[in-house]
Amino acid sequence: MMSAKANILAKLRKSLEGTQPIADDYDVALVTRPWSYPAEERIPRLRQLMEAVHTETHLTTTADWPALLEKLLADKQLPSLLIAPATAHGAQLAAHFAGREGLPRLKAYDRPVEEWKAELFDDTPASLTGTLGAIAATGSLILWPTREEPRLMSLVPPVHFALLKASEIHDNFLEVQQKQQWAAGMPTNALLVSGPSKTADIEQVLAYGAHGPKDLIVLILEDA
Amino acid sequence: MNSQARIPAVELSSRDLKHNAHNALGDAQLRSNMRKAMDSLMAKRLAAMPDEYEREHLREMGNHVRARALSRLPELLERLEANLTRNGVKVHWAETVDEANAIVLQIAEAHRAKQVIKGKSMVSEEMEMNHFLEGHGIEALESDMGEYIIQLDHEKPTHIIMPAIHKNARQVAHLFHDTLGEPYTEDVDQLIQTGRRVLRQKFFEADIGVSGVNFAVAETGTLLLVENEGNGRMSTTVPPVHIAVTGIEKVVENLRDVVPLLSLLTRSALGQGITTYVNLISGPRQADELDGPQEVHLVLLDNGRSQAFADGELRQTLNCIRCGACMNHCPVYTRIGGQAYGTVYPGPIGKIISPHLMGLENTPDHPSASSLCGACGEVCPVKIPIPSLLRRLREENIKKPDAPNPVMRGQGSKYSPRERLLWKGWRLLNTSPWLYRTFGFFATRLRGLTPGSLGPWTQNHSAPKPAARSLHELAREHLEDK
Numbered sequence: 001m002m003s004a005k006a007n008i009l010a011k012l013r014k015s016l017e018g019t020q021p022i023a024d025d026y027d028v029a030l031v032t033r034p035w036s037y038p039a040e041e042r043i044p045r046l047r048q049l050m051e052a053v054h055t056e057t058h059l060t061t062t063a064d065w066p067a068l069l070e071k072l073l074a075d076k077q078l079p080s081l082l083i084a085p086a087t088a089h090g091a092q093l094a095a096h097f098a099g100r101e102g103l104p105r106l107k108a109y110d111r112p113v114e115e116w117k118a119e120l121f122d123d124t125p126a127s128l129t130g131t132l133g134a135i136a137a138t139g140s141l142i143l144w145p146t147r148e149e150p151r152l153m154s155l156v157p158p159v160h161f162a163l164l165k166a167s168e169i170h171d172n173f174l175e176v177q178q179k180q181q182w183a184a185g186m187p188t189n190a191l192l193v194s195g196p197s198k199t200a201d202i203e204q205v206l207a208y209g210a211h212g213p214k215d216l217i218v219l220i221l222e223d224a
Numbered sequence: 225m226n227s228q229a230r231i232p233a234v235e236l237s238s239r240d241l242k243h244n245a246h247n248a249l250g251d252a253q254l255r256s257n258m259r260k261a262m263d264s265l266m267a268k269r270l271a272a273m274p275d276e277y278e279r280e281h282l283r284e285m286g287n288h289v290r291a292r293a294l295s296r297l298p299e300l301l302e303r304l305e306a307n308l309t310r311n312g313v314k315v316h317w318a319e320t321v322d323e324a325n326a327i328v329l330q331i332a333e334a335h336r337a338k339q340v341i342k343g344k345s346m347v348s349e350e351m352e353m354n355h356f357l358e359g360h361g362i363e364a365l366e367s368d369m370g371e372y373i374i375q376l377d378h379e380k381p382t383h384i385i386m387p388a389i390h391k392n393a394r395q396v397a398h399l400f401h402d403t404l405g406e407p408y409t410e411d412v413d414q415l416i417q418t419g420r421r422v423l424r425q426k427f428f429e430a431d432i433g434v435s436g437v438n439f440a441v442a443e444t445g446t447l448l449l450v451e452n453e454g455n456g457r458m459s460t461t462v463p464p465v466h467i468a469v470t471g472i473e474k475v476v477e478n479l480r481d482v483v484p485l486l487s488l489l490t491r492s493a494l495g496q497g498i499t500t501y502v503n504l505i506s507g508p509r510q511a512d513e514l515d516g517p518q519e520v521h522l523v524l525l526d527n528g529r530s531q532a533f534a535d536g537e538l539r540q541t542l543n544c545i546r547c548g549a550c551m552n553h554c555p556v557y558t559r560i561g562g563q564a565y566g567t568v569y570p571g572p573i574g575k576i577i578s579p580h581l582m583g584l585e586n587t588p589d590h591p592s593a594s595s596l597c598g599a600c601g602e603v604c605p606v607k608i609p610i611p612s613l614l615r616r617l618r619e620e621n622i623k624k625p626d627a628p629n630p631v632m633r634g635q636g637s638k639y640s641p642r643e644r645l646l647w648k649g650w651r652l653l654n655t656s657p658w659l660y661r662t663f664g665f666f667a668t669r670l671r672g673l674t675p676g677s678l679g680p681w682t683q684n685h686s687a688p689k690p691a692a693r694s695l696h697e698l699a700r701e702h703l704e705d706k
Contacts, residue, residue: 005317008472008526012298015534022295024477027285031483034278049497113515121428138498150514151461155454174483183479186444188311188509188516189461192502197454200494201370201386203257203393204264205412210369211420211427212454212501 028174035137035172042136042169043220049139053195054208056217062224066096069128069161072217073104080105082120082127082157084149089130089163109153120152126159133168135176140192141218142176151189160213162193165224235380238566238582241589248560254390258561261389265552268495269603286488287607289481290543297533300442300475301524307445311507313520321351324525328353328434328467331521332362335465337431341423343459344368344451345436346384346546347469347525349568350581353434364434367423367455369416376403382562384569385493385548390561423455433459433517437470438545439485440522443478446506447522450490450499457503466508466517472524473533473542485545488605492547528580528633535631537616541576543606550600550610556593565590572600576613584621585634591617592638664694 037045047057060068073081084090085108097103104126113120129149132142141162145151154160170176173192177183182190197212208214236244248254273279293300305315318324328351332340340362342348354364354375366375370388374381377399381387388396393410401408406418427433435456439448447468449456460466476482490496509516532541551557551571562570567578567587575590584591591614600610617632622644625636653659667690674689676682 003317004319004323004526007319008317008524008530009298009301011526011530012301012472012533015530015539016295016298019295019536022288022292024292025288026480027281030278030281030285031487034275053500109514111514117428121424140498140502145516147510147512147514150516151457152515155457155461172483173486174480177480177483183444186446186479186504186506188505188507188513190504190506191457192498193500194498194502195500197452198500199369199416199453201368201373201388201453202391202396202412202415204261204386204389205393207413207416209420210416210453210455211367211423211458 031174032172037136037171042171043166043222045136046134046139046169047220050195050216050218053139053198054216055139055195056215057220058217059220059222062221065163065219065221066093068219069093070096070103072161073126076126076159076215078104078126078159080107080123080125081161082107082109082124082153084109084129084153086110086148087130089128090148093128109150113150113152120156124157126161127153127157128161128163129154131162131164131168132180133170133176134164135171135173135192136169137172138192138194140173140194142180143191143193144187145189145191146187154191154193155212158209158213159215159217160196161217161219164218164220166220166222167224236563236566238578238587238590241565241587241593244564244566245556245560245593248564251561253392253395254561255559257390257392258558261386262552262558265386265494265548269492269549269552270495272491272495272497282484282488283605283607285484286545286605287543289476289484290545290606291540293476293481294473294533294539294542296477297473297475300477301472303442304440304445304475305524307442308447308522309445311445312510313445313447313507313522316521316523317526318523319526321525321527324351324469324523324527325353325356327521327523328469329357329360329362331465331467331519332357332360332432335431337362337465339426339430340364340432340434341426341430341459341463342366342368342371343433343435343449343456344371344387345434345469346381346568347436347471348434349381350525350527351469353469365423365426365430367426367453367459368451369419369453369455372419372423373399376400380563380568382570383548383551384546390563427455427458427462430459430463432465432467433461433463434467434469435460437468437474437522438489439482440470440475441477441479441482442475444506446479446504448482448486449503449505450486450501451503452496452500454501457501460503460505461516464517465519465521466505467521467523468505469523469525471529472526473529473544485606489545489547492549492603492605528582531631531633532577532580538576538580538613538631540608541573541580541613543608544573544577545606546573547605549603549605553599553603555595555597555599565593572610572614573608576608576610576617579617579632579634583634584617584632584637587634588621588637591621661696664696668692668694668697 196216197210199210357364373388382390397410400406508520557571623636
């Protein structure tokens with residue numbers, strides 16, 4: 001008996017007998033030209049698109065963002081923040097918080113999820129991650145989770161803070177794939193995140209905070 | 225779990241489309257819910273694609289990308305499998321839904337799984353996976369808000385993108401109150417928060433996450449999923465095992481090919497420039513990673529797709545990227561809703577794909593349930609000529625059932641010797657001037673004998689009656705007078 005794979009492929013091959021593969025006429029201009037922007041328009045466009053879907057964005061700098069984040073945590077009355085201490089930004093925030101009283105507790109994602117899944121789900125109100133940049137065309141953050149900054153950091157906590165370097169805001173998705181050489185090696189999980197989680201499944205009424213974060217707050221580092 | 229225990233769902237049969245449609249047309253609530261939703265979806269799509277040049281050229285490009293992938297489908301499927309395998313993903317092949325279900329069950333049993341949480345997947349609907357797994361003592365819970373709502377109500381999706389679009393907030397409020405014991409509220413935010421709370425616990429507990437696939441990239445061995453809610457990411461990231469199920473046609477050649485398709489998909493479906501999440505999965509958790517599934521499986525399902533593939537014209541059916549725009553623009557779908565079709569895929573795309581999945585004998589009226597107004601073909605982001613394919617299926621449907629070299633399973637399900645004879649007579653009448661004139665003479669003189677009832681036509685129309693004199697006669701007299 002032939003396997004399902006062999007049967008399927010045999011049928012498909014037979015159907016293609018005597019035909020030629022269609023040539024690749026990929027139109028690069030069509031998917032880049034309408035989605036290209038002068039440098040000074042990228043940040044405003046990104047902010048406008050992301051804010052239109054309830055993302056909060058702030059302009060700040062490499063030196064100032066920990067203080068801004070401290071203030072935002074206080075404003076939102078968040079008792080703790082999940083960070084990736086092995087990353088540069090995680091270390092910077094830890095240093096900013098070090099030795100000071102009365103600040104939200106910093107928690108590290110430093111062990112396999114199985115060891116603290118309940119705490120992650122039930123007692124982790126907010127997280128901070130970096131990004132690999134953003135896409136101005138669609139208002140999307142690029143996230144490649146790593147060992148240091150795992151996948152669930154940007155998904156399970158109800159509030160997600162994301163750091164974005166202004167110089168890493170690209171025009172469109174194709175440009176990102178090319179500049180960052182995605183096809184040469186994909187991570188186990190890559191993400192485009194364009195706002196807090198949402199749904200319109202009931203009567204097309206838009207509601208935020210479906211299954212992912214209810215709040216997405218982007219800190220844009222203008223000098224980085 | 226009691227609230228999920230299956231009572232037999234009210235399932236409408238695909239063989240009763242006319243009857244189902246008749247009932248749906250009389251459901252004022254359904255009519256008003258659907259009309260409102262489709263009007264809004266059409267407006268959103270247009271607002272997201274205001275530039276006609278860009279829109280039309282991108283549709284052309286989407287068509288080329290899909291056609292190119294199909295033109296080398298066997299090779300790309302093998303490449304996809306090789307790259308996914310290299311990345312640590314286990315690839316399975318299934319010719320039928322039974323085989324696909326058996327594969328899923330085998331994985332579930334190997335992990336002693338009791339709970340499965342599902343992201344949105346139309347292929348799993350084809351498989352009736354929930355029902356199958358529950359028969360084996362495994363709870364399968366939908367996590368997309370719309371899918372969750374209809375699962376609670378033991379219904380089938382009415383739309384491939386918005387499964388519960390036929391319900392309004394009041395109906396969902398009653399459902400949550402009656403089945404979950406929640407305080408009654410019609411506030412959509414509160415209803416969604418209820419769903420979030422219930423399902424978050426399920427994500428936490430689930431042994432296996434199941435999802436569909438929007439695009440499978442052969443070049444990199446990547447499964448791309450789009451969604452707004454985050455349930456897709458939850459289903460594919462939290463449970464220790466992830467099983468993706470998809471049709472064999474979903475493969476694209478290169479990663480860059482997803483750029484135009486993604487843009488077409490989200491704008492055509494919901495008028496969104498992009499969905500909240502675009503999730504690209506290329507492998508399970510690596511040895512040094514702290515989360516993500518330990519195992520990722522991909523089940524590639526044929527289920528009649530190779531039949532559509534075998535015919536150069538019908539192959540275009542497989543261009544589909546499942547955006548639902550054809551439904552949103554269809555005057556028939558808007559009026560009868562999705563459930564009347566009795567198929568997993570309703571609307572125009574459902575009418576051209578379901579006969580391959582289920583056979584024409586099970587979808588006898590689907591190719592004809594169209595006014596051929598052409599709206600579906602005009603909005604299709606990958607330019608599937610849906611009206612032409614409907615006409616083609618009508619032809620297949622009236623062939624003699626035992627005609628040689630059948631293209632379709634169940635060909636000739638509407639074959640009628642009487643109808644064929646009538647059309648032959650009609651052709652003769654219209655191609656012979658002598659017969660035509662004779663017929664015209666008697667038809668006008670004996671117009672008093674025209675029957676007042678002409679089957680289904682006169683249910684909604686007045687009966688046709690020939691004029692007292694034919695146009696030919698009048699014209700001839702006019703010229704003679706001069």
